[in-house]
Every structure is written in C-alpha cells, then in structure tokens.
Amino acid sequence: MSLSRRDFARRSAYTGAGLALVGSAGVLSTAPGALAAEATEEGVAGTAGHGGSSLGYGPLIADPKGILALPEGFRYKIITRTGETKLESGESTPSNHDGTATFEGSRGATLLVNNHELSGPRSKWPHPVPLTEGLVYDPAASGGCTVVEVSKHGDHVTEWVGIAGTSTNCAGGRTPWGTWLTCEETEDKAGQNGMTKDHGYVFEVDPHDRKANRGPKPIKALGRYAHEAVVVDPKSGHLYLTEDASKPNGLLYRWVPPKGFQHGRGKLATLADDAGELQAPKCYDSGGNFVDDLSRATKIGTVYGVDWEPVPDRDAKSVPVRKQFADGQITRARKLEGMWWADGGAYIVSSYAREESPVQHDGQVWFYDPKRRTLTLKVLLGVNPDPSKDGAFDGPDNITVSPYGGLVIAEDGEGIQHLFGATEDGRTYPIARNDLNIGSAEEPEFSEFTGVVFSPDGSTLYANIQVPGIMLAITGPWRRQR
Numbered sequence: 001m002s003l004s005r006r007d008f009a010r011r012s013a014y015t016g017a018g019l020a021l022v023g024s025a026g027v028l029s030t031a032p033g034a035l036a037a038e039a040t041e042e043g044v045a046g047t048a049g050h051g052g053s054s055l056g057y058g059p060l061i062a063d064p065k066g067i068l069a070l071p072e073g074f075r076y077k078i079i080t081r082t083g084e085t086k087l088e089s090g091e092s093t094p095s096n097h098d099g100t101a102t103f104e105g106s107r108g109a110t111l112l113v114n115n116h117e118l119s120g121p122r123s124k125w126p127h128p129v130p131l132t133e134g135l136v137y138d139p140a141a142s143g144g145c146t147v148v149e150v151s152k153h154g155d156h157v158t159e160w161v162g163i164a165g166t167s168t169n170c171a172g173g174r175t176p177w178g179t180w181l182t183c184e185e186t187e188d189k190a191g192q193n194g195m196t197k198d199h200g201y202v203f204e205v206d207p208h209d210r211k212a213n214r215g216p217k218p219i220k221a222l223g224r225y226a227h228e229a230v231v232v233d234p235k236s237g238h239l240y241l242t243e244d245a246s247k248p249n250g251l252l253y254r255w256v257p258p259k260g261f262q263h264g265r266g267k268l269a270t271l272a273d274d275a276g277e278l279q280a281p282k283c284y285d286s287g288g289n290f291v292d293d294l295s296r297a298t299k300i301g302t303v304y305g306v307d308w309e310p311v312p313d314r315d316a317k318s319v320p321v322r323k324q325f326a327d328g329q330i331t332r333a334r335k336l337e338g339m340w341w342a343d344g345g346a347y348i349v350s351s352y353a354r355e356e357s358p359v360q361h362d363g364q365v366w367f368y369d370p371k372r373r374t375l376t377l378k379v380l381l382g383v384n385p386d387p388s389k390d391g392a393f394d395g396p397d398n399i400t401v402s403p404y405g406g407l408v409i410a411e412d413g414e415g416i417q418h419l420f421g422a423t424e425d426g427r428t429y430p431i432a433r434n435d436l437n438i439g440s441a442e443e444p445e446f447s448e449f450t451g452v453v454f455s456p457d458g459s460t461l462y463a464n465i466q467v468p469g470i471m472l473a474i475t476g477p478w479r480r481q482r
Contacts, residue, residue: 055481056421056429060390067470069433074476076432079157079462080114080148082127082469087146088160094118094146095127097464097471099171099229099338099398100451101180103207108152110455111207112462113162113180114471115169117450118142121194127469129164134214136165138197143169145182147207154460154473162205163216167195170244171229171338171398172202177264180205181219183227185244187320200224200316202241204268212266220273222255223314225321229398231341233370237263240346240368242336243322246356249293249332251280251322252348252368254308273315279308280321283331283375294333294350294364294375295357302377304331306368333357333364338410342401345369347378349396351412362394362413365422379407379422387415388444393428398450403458404480410463412448419449419463423481432474434465 057071068076079085082095098115105111122128122142129144144164150157163182170185181202188199201218222230228242237257243250257276261267283291283304291297291304312324322332335351350364365379384394395413402408406423408431419432432449439445447467454461461474 055423055427057431057476060430060433063435066435066437067465068472068474069435070474070476071431074474076475077154077473079112079150079471079473080146080159080469081471085157085159087130088158089130089132091130092127093159093469094129094144095125095467095469097466097469098169098450099173099182100453100462100464100471101172101174102453102455102462103174103178104456105149105208110150110460112148112150112453112471113145113172113182113205113207114148114451114464115145115172115182116143116469117168117170117185117466118144119168119186119188119193129166130161131164132161135161135163135216137163137203137216137218138165138167138195138199140194140196141165141167141199143167143184145169145172145180145205147205148471150473160210162207162213163203166203166216167199170227171242173230173232173339173341175204175232175263176234178206178208179265180207181230181268183230183241185226185228187224187226187245187316198224200226202227202230202268204266206265209265217269219268219271220315221268221271221275221278223253223278223311223321224316226250228337229339231339231346232263233341233346236370237261238370240339240348242339242348244335244337244351245320245322246334248322249334249356250336251330251332252336253311254279254281278311278314278321280311280325280330281375282307282309282329290328291331292327293353293358294331294366295353295359295361297364297377297380298359300377300380304375306373306375337396337412338398340399340401340407343367344371347399347401347407348375349399349409351395351397363396365396365399365407365409379409384413384415387413390416390433393418393420395448397448398452400453402481403454404478406481408452408454408461410449410452412450415446417446417449419452419461421481429481431461432463436465436470438467 060069080093094116096117098117103111128142168186172182206212226245239255241253333350334353334357337349346368348366363381396409397412398410411418417434451464
C-alpha cells in the first residue's frame with residue numbers, strides 16, 4: 001500500500017521533529033564543514049575535552065612507517081597487502097580492496113569477505129582475482145572477492161578466492177543468514193571492454209562453505225546496473241540497493257520478494273530472473289511536494305515520505321535502468337554508496353554532489369525507516385574548501401554502525417583520507433588517517449578508505465586502503481562515545 005502525500009503531511013504535522021530521531025545514531029552532523037548544525041568547541045573534530053569525557057580518542061599521531069596515523073594507544077596490523085601476502089594457491093592477494101564484511105569462524109577465528117574493485121580485462125591489472133577452477137563467472141573479467149581467515153589471536157592469516165570472473169566488485173552487504181552479497185559496479189555487456197558475459201549483477205558468496213560458491217550465478221532478479229551496496233530487511237525480506245551512476249544521477253532500489261519466498265543460503269540464486277519486483281523511490285516533503293533529488297535537502301533532520309515505483313526492465317536490455325524513468329517519476333541522488341542495516345532500517349550514503357545535482361554537498365547519510373516509509377537526513381557535509389588540509393571530512397563512502405555508538409565512516413573524498421566517527425549528539429572525531437602517499441612529495445595522493453567493519457566481538461575495526469590494496473586491523477582502547 002502506498003503512503004499518500006496527504007497521509008504523510010498529516011503524520012508530519014502530528015509527529016514533528018520526532019521523525020528526525022530515528023535510530024541510535026540520532027541526528028548526526030559533521031564539524032568542521034557541517035551544514036545546519038553547530039558544534040561546541042569541545043566537539044570540533046580532534047579536540048579533547050576534560051575529566052574523561054573527551055570526544056573521540058584524541059589527535060592522530062603520524063605513522064613513522066607511513067601507513068596509518070592513529071590516536072595514542074591504538075595500533076594497527078597489516079592483514080593482507082597486494083604484492084606481498086599470498087593466497088593459499090601461492091598467488092598474490094588481489095589488488096583494489098573494497099567492501100568487506102566479517103563473520104564468526106571456527107575456534108574463535110574471524111572470516112572477512114573482501115571485494116576487489118577491478119574493472120575491464122584481466123591484462124589491465126598486475127594482480128587480478130585468480131581464475132580458480134569452479135568459481136569463475138566470466139574468464140575475461142578481473143574482479144571478484146576473497147575470503148580472509150584471521151585466527152583468534154591474529155597470528156595466522158589464510159586467504160582464498162570466494163568468486164572470480166566478476167567485474168568492479170565495489171561494495172555489497174552481509175545477509176542475516178550469514179553470507180555476503182557482492183555487487184558489480186558496472187553496466188558492461190558481453191562484447192564491451194573485453195567481457196564475454198553481461199555484468200552489473202549481484203552474486204552471493206558463502207564464507208563458510210567453499211562448495212556452495214561453485215558455479216557462480218548472477219541474481220538477475222535484483223537488476224543489472226552500477227551496483228554499490230545492498231542490505232536486507234530481516235523482517236520483511238526486502239532488499240535495498242544503491243546505484244553509483246550519473247547523467248542522470250543514480251537511484252536507490254527496493255526489491256520485494258515474491259509471495260511465499262523464504263530467504264536462506266543460496267536461495268536468491270534459485271529465483272527466476274523476473275522474480276519479485278524491483279522498485280525505485282518517489283519522495284515528497286511534508287507539504288506533498290515531489291522531490292526530484294535528495295541533494296535538495298539542506299538541513300539535518302529533513303524528512304521525506306517515500307513511495308515506490310516499479311522498474312520497467314530490470315535487466316536493462318536496451319536502456320539503463322535509471323534512464324527508464326521520466327522526470328517527475330522518481331527521486332535520484334548523486335553517488336549512492338555504502339549502506340548498513342541497523343536500528344530497524346537502512347543507513348544510506350550519498351557521497352557528494354556537484355554540478356550534476358540541484359544542490360552541491362560533500363556528503364549525506366540518510367536513514368530509511370521501512371515502518372514509517374520515510375527517509376531522514378542524518379549527516380550533511382558542506383563542500384570542503386581545501387581537502388589538502390587535515391581536519392575537515394568529505395566524501396563518505398562505506399559505513400558501519402559502531403558497537404560504541406554512532407557511525408564509523410570511510411572517507412573517499414579529495415586530498416587527505418580519514419576514517420571518522422559521528423556521535424549521537426551531532427559531533428565528529430577522527431579515528432585514522434591514511435599516511436600512505438602514492439603520489440609524489442610535490443603532488444601527494446592518498447587512496448580512499450574502504451570496507452570499514454568491526455569484528456563480531458567488537459574488539460577490532462577492519463578497514464582497507466584501496467590502492468595498492470591493504471587490509472588493516474585496528475585495535476585500541478575503544479569506548480562508548482557520549
């Protein structure tokens with residue numbers, strides 16, 4: 001049943017600002033560079049307070065090894081590094097680490113499924129995902145994901161291929177039944193960029209059962225487009241997916257399963273290509289006005305009602321999915337990136353907006369509440385005037401909800417790159433800075449952070465530096481941020 005504009009306007013009048021407080025992360029903002037929020041002096045990123053109530057963990061200390069700057073008392077360990085660590089097969093860890101999830105392994109071990117965002121033909125990359133027998137979708141493609149097993153005390157690491165022959169595996173999502181959905185961020189069809197099969201799909205990878213990954217099959221019911229991330233509503237069985245595309249801007253999608261379908265390991269791959277319904281959002285404000293692009297929101301706590309429109313041709317046989325809608329039919333957003341399911345809904349990132357959007361910004365995080373059918377703006381970053389200077393944050397990408405409160409966000413902006421936190425009361429703080437300069441002294445360049453996720457017990461924060469491809473385990477005196 002659709003939520004009418006009149007119903008949404010009436011509900012907004014009754015509930016008011018209460019709709020802006022969905023989820024434990026509360027109404028979040030960022031400082032410096034935040035819009036529509038004012039931080040206290042103590043709340044400025046990196047500023048310590050007094051009496052044990054300081055925000056964050058203190059200033060970042062430059063790494064003498066030139067890898068990762070962390071607060072005092074924190075440390076990191078390199079888990080995998082392209083060109084140095086090896087798979088079980090003896091081949092190099094593939095490059096371009098991206099989306100990651102953690103799972104409980106046997107005997108206290110942690111399993112991590114790690115995407116490798118490698119596009120185009122294999123000859124393009126020195127370290128593509130190896131074409132492991134039985135695990136290959138398209139032998140011409142260079143991407144895929146690996147499974148990394150870290151022993152209980154972190155003193156032994158094993159890595160093997162989970163899927164190969166896929167392309168541009170960017171983000172993805174963990175399922176409630178303990179598997180990983182890896183997403184291709186491409187629209188290449190057979191015959192394009194050397195590919196022998198169509199790409200732009202979602203695939204399921206089981207970190208616990210290697211045999212289950214043999215004969216990989218795309219989940220065509222979820223559509224073919226430039227996928228980013230996916231989350232699963234464990235109550236309704238709906239899946240929400242993001243698209244990172246422009247000209248026109250991409251879409252948030254909802255997949256509604258067919259009646260009677262029961263989720264479980266490997267069940268998605270058994271669906272017919274047209275099973276269920278793939279839908280795109282149509283948003284409107286409390287006055288009933290249609291909202292064409294999420295970038296129009298310029299105030300923390302903005303709430304939009306959401307209706308869902310069916311996608312005409314989810315496999316995009318002749319027209320990309322996002323181009324199948326006329327102006328006024330659906331709501332778009334620029335660079336829809338990471339997602340995380342928590343607090344009964346989905347946290348959704350729009351990384352930045354430039355001239356292709358109605359209003360420019362350097363990052364948004366929205367919360368979709370499926371019960372209320374609303375999108376609430378939680379984080380809004382103003383345009384960073386000088387990304388080469390440390391202090392401001394821009395370009396949020398992968399996110400996770402922290403067991404210590406609020407969000408932890410991986411930065412994929414310009415200039416300096418951080419992992420940073422956002423607290424429940426609307427303040428931000430740095431957690432790490434990428435000190436690995438892959439440019440030159442005269443023109444420094446720092447790769448994005450990806451795959452930010454906590455271990456199942458919450459003691460370790462894992463994150464990747466995408467280029468050249470480094471997985472890091474960060475430990476230290478974690479505490480709840482008040």
